[in-house]
Amino acid sequence: MADNILEVRNLKKYFKTKKGLLHAVDNVSFTLERGKTLGVVGESGCGKSTIGRSILRLIEPTSGEIIFNGEDLMKLNTLQMRAMRTKMQIIFQDPYASLNPRRTVGQTISEAIKLNHLISNKKKIEERVSELMDMVGLSERYANSYPHELDGGRRQRIGIARALSVNPEFIVCDEPVSALDVSIQAQILNLLKELQSRLKLSYIFITHDMSAVNYFSDDITVMYLGKMVEKAPVEDLFLHPEHPYTKALLSAVPIPEYQEEKRKRIILSGEVISPINLPDKCRFSTRCPEFCDICNESEPPLKEIREGHFVACHNFR
Amino acid sequence: MEMNELVLDVSNLIVEYVTSEGTVHAVNDIDLKILPQKSVGMVGETGAGKTSTALAIMNLIPSPPGVIRSGKIKLNGYDVLNMKDSELDQVRGSEVAMIFQDPMTALNPVLNIGEQIEESILLHEKVSREKAHEQACKMLEMVGLDRSRVYDYPHQLSGGMKQRVIIAIALCCNPHLLIADEPTTALDVTIQAQVLDLIANLRDTYKTAMLLITHDLGIVAEMCDEVSVMYAGRIVEHGTVKDVFTDTKHPYTEGLFNSLPNIKDRKSRLKPIVGLMPDPTEVPEGCSFAPRCSYATEACFKRRPTLKAFSDTHKASCLAYEDPAFLIERNKHGR
Numbered sequence: 001m002a003d004n005i006l007e008v009r010n011l012k013k014y015f016k017t018k019k020g021l022l023h024a025v026d027n028v029s030f031t032l033e034r035g036k037t038l039g040v041v042g043e044s045g046c047g048k049s050t051i052g053r054s055i056l057r058l059i060e061p062t063s064g065e066i067i068f069n070g071e072d073l074m075k076l077n078t079l080q081m082r083a084m085r086t087k088m089q090i091i092f093q094d095p096y097a098s099l100n101p102r103r104t105v106g107q108t109i110s111e112a113i114k115l116n117h118l119i120s121n122k123k124k125i126e127e128r129v130s131e132l133m134d135m136v137g138l139s140e141r142y143a144n145s146y147p148h149e150l151d152g153g154r155r156q157r158i159g160i161a162r163a164l165s166v167n168p169e170f171i172v173c174d175e176p177v178s179a180l181d182v183s184i185q186a187q188i189l190n191l192l193k194e195l196q197s198r199l200k201l202s203y204i205f206i207t208h209d210m211s212a213v214n215y216f217s218d219d220i221t222v223m224y225l226g227k228m229v230e231k232a233p234v235e236d237l238f239l240h241p242e243h244p245y246t247k248a249l250l251s252a253v254p255i256p257e258y259q260e261e262k263r264k265r266i267i268l269s270g271e272v273i274s275p276i277n278l279p280d281k282c283r284f285s286t287r288c289p290e291f292c293d294i295c296n297e298s299e300p301p302l303k304e305i306r307e308g309h310f311v312a313c314h315n316f317r
Numbered sequence: 318m319e320m321n322e323l324v325l326d327v328s329n330l331i332v333e334y335v336t337s338e339g340t341v342h343a344v345n346d347i348d349l350k351i352l353p354q355k356s357v358g359m360v361g362e363t364g365a366g367k368t369s370t371a372l373a374i375m376n377l378i379p380s381p382p383g384v385i386r387s388g389k390i391k392l393n394g395y396d397v398l399n400m401k402d403s404e405l406d407q408v409r410g411s412e413v414a415m416i417f418q419d420p421m422t423a424l425n426p427v428l429n430i431g432e433q434i435e436e437s438i439l440l441h442e443k444v445s446r447e448k449a450h451e452q453a454c455k456m457l458e459m460v461g462l463d464r465s466r467v468y469d470y471p472h473q474l475s476g477g478m479k480q481r482v483i484i485a486i487a488l489c490c491n492p493h494l495l496i497a498d499e500p501t502t503a504l505d506v507t508i509q510a511q512v513l514d515l516i517a518n519l520r521d522t523y524k525t526a527m528l529l530i531t532h533d534l535g536i537v538a539e540m541c542d543e544v545s546v547m548y549a550g551r552i553v554e555h556g557t558v559k560d561v562f563t564d565t566k567h568p569y570t571e572g573l574f575n576s577l578p579n580i581k582d583r584k585s586r587l588k589p590i591v592g593l594m595p596d597p598t599e600v601p602e603g604c605s606f607a608p609r610c611s612y613a614t615e616a617c618f619k620r621r622p623t624l625k626a627f628s629d630t631h632k633a634s635c636l637a638y639e640d641p642a643f644l645i646e647r648n649k650h651g652r
Binding site: 043044151153181182183184185186187189190208210211212214215216234235238248249250251252253254255256257258259262263265266267268269271272287 | 362363475477478505506507508509510511513514532533534535536537538539558559562563572573574575576577578579580581583586587588589590591593
């Protein structure tokens with residue numbers, strides 16, 4: 001059996017709103033093998049960030065099981081959960097908003113070490129901080145700088161160092177590069193990859209960028225309005241996408257290559273439906289180019305159509 | 318080529334922002350020419366001077382602190398920098414229109430979208446209110462929105478719909494030049510594809526020239542005829558899309574390509590550009606890219622390169638080409 005660090009079963013997160021229940025994450029299940037990366041892709045509002053935060057119980061899931069290293073996190077109390085978070089960490093999208101502007105780089109990185117009493121000796125903490133800064137490619141002279149003095153790339157490195165400070169086994173990377181310029185994006189992606197092999201980390205990589213997720217992940221799940229619509233090993237997904245949404249998503253990515261003839265792209269028509277009070281039909285049906293009558297009758301279940309490749313679409317019955 | 322054939326002719330443009338912490342050299346002496354019905358892409362990273370260039374073309378540089386230090390901007394024959402405000406109002410909208418990056422803030426929240434399109438039509442054309450309204454409805458249909466939406470307010474629309482409305486406003490007076498500043502950056506990929514498709518179709522229908530500002534080389538490849546690569550306020554490479562993508566000359570352009578994950582080849586390792594763009598208040602003496610350039614020699618730190626023509630269409634500014642045998646890595650492998 002595969003060594004799974006994380007197993008998520010039937011995860012649901014509904015938000016109560018004035019207009020009704022908002023289905024942010026609806027019955028999502030997946031496993032993450034130790035040392036691997038699971039990419040979660042989808043467009044705004046598909047629930048990808050909610051998944052990341054629910055796994056760490058930064059927001060409380062409505063229901064579901066989150067088995068981390070064999071233990072169901074939903075059964076832990078707040079204190080036990082806090083201790084557990086030394087094994088699981090998160091890197092946020094916006095390095096401008098996720099750092100405390102009144103703490104120096106050194107204070108930010110050492111905070112979790114002190115909070116969790118990982119090291120008590122003051123000198124040793126300093127050593128650990130400079131080791132972490134070195135690990136993420138931050139020059140030690142920034143230890144006493146404040147976040148506003150640094151650029152986006154360096155700030156994201158602080159976020160990474162902070163996540164690594166507690167020796168985690170698992171990190172949720174929530175759009176870690178989408179706020180950065182391309183040349184800096186590549187630096188951070190390379191850094192995350194290098195750290196993964198060096199520290200045997202397992203990642204969930206949340207993004208809307210199909211090229212980045214392709215570069216980064218082993219398995220990919222595609223989300224649409226809170227539902228998982230397709231899940232497959234990365235190569236299979238990119239070479240043989242099966243769900244009409246995945247196909248449209250891949251074909252929409254502009255490719256930086258010169259072409260005599262312009263590519264034919266799948267252009268979706270229509271708009272995303274509201275995630276509040278969803279009807280019992282395929283959520284993608286309003287935009288689907290392969291729509292047929294059955295799509296209006298019920299929601300398609302996720303089915304394994306070949307080994308490791310799951311699709312939720314009525315086209316596969 | 319006759320000068321008045323050009324839709325846009327920018328020469329020696331210098332834009333600075335004077336602040337208490339020093340002068341920010343946003344645009345440092347650039348030339349840019351756009352022929353009728355051609356689309357030029359302008360790529361570069363944050364702070365390269367792309368948006369300042371676009372604002373200068375509209376004569377919309379916020380002053381203070383912005384100053385157009387020198388330069389000439391000819392927009393379909395109009396000398397934009399030497400016109401009165403009242404004259405400029407006539408040029409903006411009818412000769413040149415702009416689509417901004419953020420559709421969420423570019424619309425007026427207290428006017429319905431019909432009124433916002435009509436406003437532009439009434440300003441530039443001598444038509445009755447009823448006629449303008451009818452034209453606004455037609456524009457909405459052109460951009461793929463139902464005419465029943467004409468009384469909707471911006472908050473009732475999704476991001477993609479708002480961007481469509483902005484495109485409708487930009488094109489309702491049939492401008493000769495459309496400036497699109499990161500028109501799809503705030504949108505999801507599938508919506509981005511819809512909006513780009515729409516812009517391309519309308520551009521062809523209205524025979525409009527376009528300056529498309531973006532950081533996404535993929536969008537340039539799909540939308541443009543020519544491309545200018547900007548770095549630290551200068552154009553470092555300019556050519557047709559074919560020139561720049563298949564026969565890249567400038568090391569910075571090469572660095573941009575190497576930084577992009579290739580969707581077709583996931584095994585290739587990313588080669589990021591090291592370091593950061595120079596502080597725009599202290600532009601280095603030599604080549605601005607030299608501190609980050611793997612080919613840089615001593616001369617690069619002392620002498621500023623000028624644009625050198627490689628063909629009628631292709632120019633780049635890099636001292637390394639003073640050695641006629643010089644090739645960048647990207648061009649060594651039989652590309």
